[in-house]
Amino acid sequence: MSQAPSPGRINLALKYSRFAWLALRHDGWVTTIGNLCSELAFDHHYGTRTWLPKDLASLETTGGSRMDGVQYQGTNPRLARKLLRSLPSDARNAWFIDYGCGKGRGLLLGIEAGFTRLIGVEFAPELANQCRANLKIARRLPPISSISVVEGDAALFQPPPGPLIAFLYNPFRGQTLQRVLQRLTAHSQTDGQAVQIVYVNPQEVEQFTRLGWKMKNPIFSRGTLAGGIWALSL
Numbered sequence: 001m002s003q004a005p006s007p008g009r010i011n012l013a014l015k016y017s018r019f020a021w022l023a024l025r026h027d028g029w030v031t032t033i034g035n036l037c038s039e040l041a042f043d044h045h046y047g048t049r050t051w052l053p054k055d056l057a058s059l060e061t062t063g064g065s066r067m068d069g070v071q072y073q074g075t076n077p078r079l080a081r082k083l084l085r086s087l088p089s090d091a092r093n094a095w096f097i098d099y100g101c102g103k104g105r106g107l108l109l110g111i112e113a114g115f116t117r118l119i120g121v122e123f124a125p126e127l128a129n130q131c132r133a134n135l136k137i138a139r140r141l142p143p144i145s146s147i148s149v150v151e152g153d154a155a156l157f158q159p160p161p162g163p164l165i166a167f168l169y170n171p172f173r174g175q176t177l178q179r180v181l182q183r184l185t186a187h188s189q190t191d192g193q194a195v196q197i198v199y200v201n202p203q204e205v206e207q208f209t210r211l212g213w214k215m216k217n218p219i220f221s222r223g224t225l226a227g228g229i230w231a232l233s234l
């Protein structure tokens with residue numbers, strides 16, 4: 001006799017159906033299906049498993065605010081590639097930090113874009129482990145000199161000295177975002193280091209503006225800001 005699906009699975013199915021419906025309504029069929037294909041093609045190409053979203057409610061976390069945190073969902077490769085391509089070519093010498101790296105898609109896109117020194121920060125150990133596994137099995141990537149996945153709260157992460165590219169795919173909001181931005185501002189102002197933030201699916205743009213960050217190379221999708229590169233205006 002076949003078992004009835006559990007309430008958890010039904011809730012998940014309802015949640016993702018709603019999510020798919022919202023994406024269809026906002027982006028239309030062509031873009032939504034194009035995005036889905038690029039996500040599936042990404043894992044197929046690299047032999048990785050970054051596709052399935054993961055709810056924070058089902059995960060243990062090591063400190064940090066779960067209230068501020070956004071669930072795992074891999075970044076849209078088409079959009080992230082466009083933003084990374086718009087960085088100046090000498091940006092590739094900087095550290096690439098993926099704040100809230102989840103299963104590692106942002107880091108893989110960073111490697112693909114030519115970065116050779118990368119760090120992922122993730123507060124859910126299960127996701128951090130999946131990220132490490134994906135980095136291990138990924139094929140067809142250019143060589144890199146250093147990569148690590150740090151388990152912990154992004155708000156407490158002290159970036160290494162030197163120029164930085166901070167990659168944020170809407171990982172967290174509120175005070176967590178504020179504390180990360182304050183650290184990046186100090187890194188740039190106190191240490192005189194170039195910092196650029198790639199903010200995909202920006203939800204709290206006003207926090208950037210308040211601290212003196214200015215956006216360049218914005219990308220819009222149907223009139224909504226889908227991403228941009230932020231730098232401190234001196």
Ligand SMILES: C[S@@+](CC[C@H](N)C(=O)[O-])C[C@H]1O[C@@H](n2cnc3c(N)ncnc32)[C@H](O)[C@@H]1O
Pocket residue numbers: 064065068069070071072073074075098099100101102103104105106107121122123124127152153154155168169170171172176
């Ligand atoms: C939208 S996903 C981004 C995934 C990844 N950056 C990518 O581009 O594919 C957000 C991620 O941020 C993580 N996260 C949320 N709050 C965090 C925090 N305070 N510290 C570290 N990671 C956090 C979540 O666990 C989740 O994996």
